[in-house]
Amino acid sequence: MFSAVRSCPPADRAGPLAQLRAATRAHHQRIDRLMDLRRMRDPGHYAGVLRVFDAFLAAWEPAVAAALPPQWHAWLDARSRRPFLERDLAVLGIAPADADARVPSLSSAAAAWGSVYVMEGSALGGQFITRSLAEAGLFPHRGAAYFHGWGERTASMWRDCRTTLEEQLADPRALADACDAACRTFDTLSNLLESALHERTAVA
Numbered sequence: 100m101f102s103a104v105r106s107c108p109p110a111d112r113a114g115p116l117a118q119l120r121a122a123t124r125a126h127h128q129r130i131d132r133l134m135d136l137r138r139m140r141d142p143g144h145y146a147g148v149l150r151v152f153d154a155f156l157a158a159w160e161p162a163v164a165a166a167l168p169p170q171w172h173a174w175l176d177a178r179s180r181r182p183f184l185e186r187d188l189a190v191l192g193i194a195p196a197d198a199d200a201r202v203p204s205l206s207s208a209a210a211a212w213g214s215v216y217v218m219e220g221s222a223l224g225g226q227f228i229t230r231s232l233a234e235a236g237l238f239p240h241r242g243a244a245y246f247h248g249w250g251e252r253t254a255s256m257w258r259d260c261r262t263t264l265e266e267q268l269a270d271p272r273a274l275a276d277a278c279d280a281a282c283r284t285f286d287t288l289s290n291l292l293e294s295a296l297h298e299r300t301a302v303a
C-alpha cells in the first residue's frame with residue numbers, strides 16, 4: 100500500500116465529480132508530467148509505460164472487483180481495457196510485466212469507486228495520447244490499442260460512469276473515502292512510473 104504524497108483537500112459543497120476532479124488535480128498533473136506526451140513516441144519510454152500499466156491492471160482489476168458488490172462485476176468486466184494492453188505488448192514484442200504491482204488498499208465500495216474514477220477518467224486523456232502516438236506510427240491496431248481504448252464510444256461510456264459515480268458517492272462520507280482512494284490510485288501509478296522510468300516528480 101502506498102501513502103498519498105499530499106492528502107486530499109477537504110470535501111466542499113460541489114458535486115461528487117467536481118470534488119473528485121479538484122481533489123486529484125495536482126495528482127493528475129504529476130502523472131501527466133511523468134508520462135510526458137512527447138516522450139511517449141520514444142519506444143523505450145513507451146514500453147516502460149505499457150509495462151507499468153500491465154503490472155498495475157493485473158492487480159487493480161481484481162482488487163476493485165473484490166471491493167464492489169457482485170452486481171457490479173459484469174459492469175466492470177465490460178469496461179476492462181486490459182485485453183487492449185495485452186494486444187499492444189504482443190504486437191510490439193514487449194515482455195509483459197515481471198510481477199503484479201502492489202495497489203492501494205480499497206477497504207470499502209466507496210474507495211473502489213474513487214479508484215474507478217481514476218482509471219475510467221484516464222480513457223479521456225487516452226484519446227489525446229492516441230493522436231500523439233499516431234504521429235510516431237503507433238495506431239490502435241498496431242501498438243496503441245490501450246490508449247485508444249473504446250475510441251468513439253469513450254465519451255458515452257464516461258457519461259455512464261459519471262452517472263454511476265454521482266449515484267454511488269452521494270453520501271459525503273463515501274465521497275471523502277473515494278477522494279482519498281482516487282489520490283492514492285494516482286500516487287501508486289505515479290510511483291510505479293517513477294521507478295520504471297527513473298524520473299522524479301512531486302505533486303505541484
Ligand code: HEM
Binds near residue numbers: 227
Ligand atoms: C500524458 C498523459 C495524460 C494526458 C495528456 C492526459 C490528459 C487528459 C485530458 C486532456 C483530460 C480531459 C479530457 C476531456 O475532458 O475530454 C483528462 C482527463 C482525465 N484524466 Fe488524464 N491524461 C493523461 C494521463 C492520465 C492518467 C495516467 C490518468 C490515470 C491513471 C489520468 C486520469 C484522468 C482522469 C481521472 C480524468 C477525468 C477528469 C475529470 O473530468 O474529472 N490521466 N486527461
